[in-house]
Structures are given as structure tokens and as C-alpha cells.
Amino acid sequence: MNKAPLSLAELNALTLIVTHRSFRKAADELGLSASTLSHMMRTLEANLGVRLLNRTTRSVAPTSAGERLVTRMAPLLREFELALEEVNAFRDLPSGSLRISASEPAARILMEAILPQFLARFPQMSVDLVTDGRLVDIVAEGFDAGIRLGESVPQDMVAVALGPPMRFITVASPGYLEQHPAPSTPDDLQRHRCIAFRMPSGKPYRWEFEKYGQALTVNTSGNLTLDNVEIMADAAVRGLGIAYVPEHTVAQHMKAKRLVSVLEDWCPPGPGLFLYYPGHRHVPVGLRAFIEVVREIADVG
Missing domain, CATH: 1.10.10.10 (Winged helix-like DNA-binding domain superfamily/Winged helix DNA-binding domain)
Known part of the structure; x- marks a missing residue:
């Protein structure tokens, strides 16, 4: 047979x-x-x-x-x-699937404007968005592209800015600051309750500051460690300590005066989010269309 x-x-x-x-x-x-x-x-x-x-x-x-x-x-x-x-390139509109690896904050930013516009413009495309705190190897794990902070993008990748520079800031609730005088320098944080961030590797994230060209990295102390910046912001609102988070995640809390920025002059902007993909591989039609939308919205923003 x-x-x-x-x-x-x-x-x-x-x-x-x-x-x-x-x-x-x-x-x-x-x-x-x-x-x-x-x-x-x-x-x-x-x-x-x-x-x-x-x-x-x-x-x-x-x-x-x-x-x-x-x-x-x-x-x-x-x-x-x-x-x-x-x-597929001969179609009027690209079709197929696009697999993207992103951190949870990056995924939320995609949902605000980029994904809705992309899917509306290219209805025959589908997007598989995988959120993961790890910096994954997008080639080995079968992704078309990844989205991470500029400082984390591998050097052998082609990177496209997803938005403006991003700033990490230290924030606390007015109630917390009534009981604990606001820090004047990053070293003062050692006398405060700080809400720590645990990276996917399990290591604590060290807070980074800079002023007049002087860079400082601080190991903070506190009795609360979290692995989600949105929850860190909520914890700060509840007066549980000072949090170090991306500015855009606390914009609404600050506007409503639920949080106050401290050490403002020690928190300059840094590289923002970037879409990245392998430069040595053929770029799929769907990914090219996605990059087009990203560039349009990034330019408008």
C-alpha cells in the first residue's frame, strides 16, 4: 500500500x-x-x-x-x-494575520487609536496581540513584530516610533504627602514608603533619575511590590506610598488631583515606545500596512 x-x-x-x-x-x-x-x-x-x-x-x-x-x-x-x-500584494487590500508581542501598557496604547484605525482600513486583516512582560525573541517565537520601550529594542531590529518620548515620574497622593514631607532629591526616597515594581524576571526595577547631566539609580524601600503599573498608580492614590510610573498612566489621576508629581526636575523624558521587526527578513504586506498606520498616527500625535 x-x-x-x-x-x-x-x-x-x-x-x-x-x-x-x-x-x-x-x-x-x-x-x-x-x-x-x-x-x-x-x-x-x-x-x-x-x-x-x-x-x-x-x-x-x-x-x-x-x-x-x-x-x-x-x-x-x-x-x-x-x-x-x-x-497578496496584488489584492486591493491586504489580508491575513499579524502577530504582535507587546507589554500591557503598550497594548493599551495600541487600542486607543492605532488598532481601531488599522482594522477599519484593512478589514481583511486580523491581529493577534500577545501581551507579555518579558522581552521575547520575536523571531524565535513566531511574531511579525514587537512593541517595547526604545531602550529595550534589540539593535539588529528596524524600529519605528510609536509615539513621542516617554517620561517616568514619581507620584504620591496629597494625603500621603501631608504625613510625609515630599522628597527633594532621589536620595530622600530612602526615608519614604515606595511602591516597588517587580520585573517579569522577578528582579525589582531600579528607579532612574537625571538632573544637569547627573544620573542616579535608586534602590527603593517599601512594604508593597507590584508587577502592574496601573495597579501601582491605584496603590499610590490610596496613599500606600510613592510610585514610579509612566506619566501617561497617571495623567487622569493628576488632572483630578488624586496624585501629585514629586521630584519633577529629576524626571526627564526618555525613549518612548517603538514598533520593531527584523530588518533581514521580507516584510509582510500586512505589517507594511500596519507600519503605515503607526507612522500616520505618530506624526499626528
């Missing part, structure tokens, strides 16, 4: 499983159930007559044969994607 020919769908599924080291994550990306994907891989292995994946109840990893096949197939799958992109 002749074995069934290999399908592109099976090879693409194998690549995603090896990339994610997970049946569940690959199945989610493909819109399949994990059991369907597992059956697909057993069929592929049977047709090839070789085991491609080592499975346990907790993990999945490629065998040597599976690793070799994925490595050899990667350029061919990429060529297939490029061929579809070339056809």
Missing part, C-alpha cells in the same frame, strides 16, 4: 510544536484541539516511518530526526509564506 503524501499542514504543525515545545500552544495557534494535532503527528510519523517527537505527560521535544526535518523544512516553509505574500 502506498503511503499518503506528506502535507504542508502537517509539516507546519510539526514546526510549531517544536518551536513552542508544546502541543497545546501549537494547537491553539492552529485552531485545533491538542488530540487532533497529536493524531496528525502520529500519522506523519507513520508515513515517514520514523519517530519525530519524544512525548511525556509533561513535555514534548523533537528527536534528532524531528529536529533535522524542521531545520531543513524551515526555509521551504518561509518561501511558501513569501510566495503567498507576493500574491
